[in-house]
Amino acid sequence: MRITKKPDERREEIVQAARELFGQNGFAKTTISDIAQRIGIAKGLFYYYFRTKDEVMNAVVDEYISETSEVVRHIVEQDTDFLKRMNQVVFTIIEFTQKTETVFAELKDSDRFMFHQSILEYAVERFRQQVAGLVEEGVEKGIICCKHPYTTVEILFYGFGMLNVSNMEREQVIDIVGQALCVRQEQ
Numbered sequence: 001m002r003i004t005k006k007p008d009e010r011r012e013e014i015v016q017a018a019r020e021l022f023g024q025n026g027f028a029k030t031t032i033s034d035i036a037q038r039i040g041i042a043k044g045l046f047y048y049y050f051r052t053k054d055e056v057m058n059a060v061v062d063e064y065i066s067e068t069s070e071v072v073r074h075i076v077e078q079d080t081d082f083l084k085r086m087n088q089v090v091f092t093i094i095e096f097t098q099k100t101e102t103v104f105a106e107l108k109d110s111d112r113f114m115f116h117q118s119i120l121e122y123a124v125e126r127f128r129q130q131v132a133g134l135v136e137e138g139v140e141k142g143i144i145c146c147k148h149p150y151t152t153v154e155i156l157f158y159g160f161g162m163l164n165v166s167n168m169e170r171e172q173v174i175d176i177v178g179q180a181l182c183v184r185q186e187q
Contacts, residue, residue, distance in 0.1 A: 011049045013039050015063060018056045023099075027057060054115060061100075061119050065126050068096040072127060076134050082143050083183070089131055090156075090177050091170070096123075097160050124157040131157075135181060145182040152180055 005013070017038040021030040032053055036043045050056040075088045128150060135149035146152050156177060 007049075010041075010045075011059075014041075014046060014049055014056060015059045019060045019063065022057065022060060027053070057115075058119075061122065064096065064100055065123050068092060069126050069130065072130050076130050082134075082138050082141060086134060086138065086177070086181075087174055089134060090173065093127065093131075093157065093160055094173065120158065124154055127157060128153050138181070138183075143184060145184060146180075156180055 014035060017035050018030070021034055021038060025034075030053070032046050033043055035056065036046045046056075050059070071092050072089055075085050075092065078085055132149045132153045135144065135146055135153060138144040139146060139149065
């Protein structure tokens with residue numbers, strides 16, 4: 001018996017299946033047939049919701065970024081120590097890169113580099129405003145002396161997106177970010 005679902009529900013089901021499979025197998029090794037089979041639909045029904053695998057990948061990326069952006073927004077809005085919040089934001093972004101590493105790694109090193117670059121640009125754009133606002137707060141409080149918050153934040157994000165920072169020690173990452181933002185040493 002065929003199960004009929006609401007369009008939004010079916011679309012989300014496809015995105016979740018793609019997200020799981022991209023995470024397990026990577027983007028290149030996951031086929032549209034794999035996604036359809038995972039949720040028990042005909043391959044043609046996939047095409048009703050998404051024209052290409054790239055399109056469903058964009059939906060997966062948007063979900064990852066929306067989830068992470070919400071966490072970052074919550075951290076930025078907290079009324080706690082500035083450096084604590086900054087560190088939490090940095091490690092939230094690093095966790096984002098770790099969660100998506102299997103999915104994106106092969107895109108960096110293949111003929112799909114431009115697709116990876118467009119995903120990275122989209123992520124940077126979504127996070128930049130939130131984090132640059134936090135950096136500006138640090139400047140106003142005299143905690144950091146970063147002259148170009150937006151540009152510095154972009155450079156950090158692109159660096160996180162292109163490097164494998166997951167192998168770095170936590171203190172090393174904090175030190176690098178602190179130097180980039182010119183965090184003033186305690187007196």
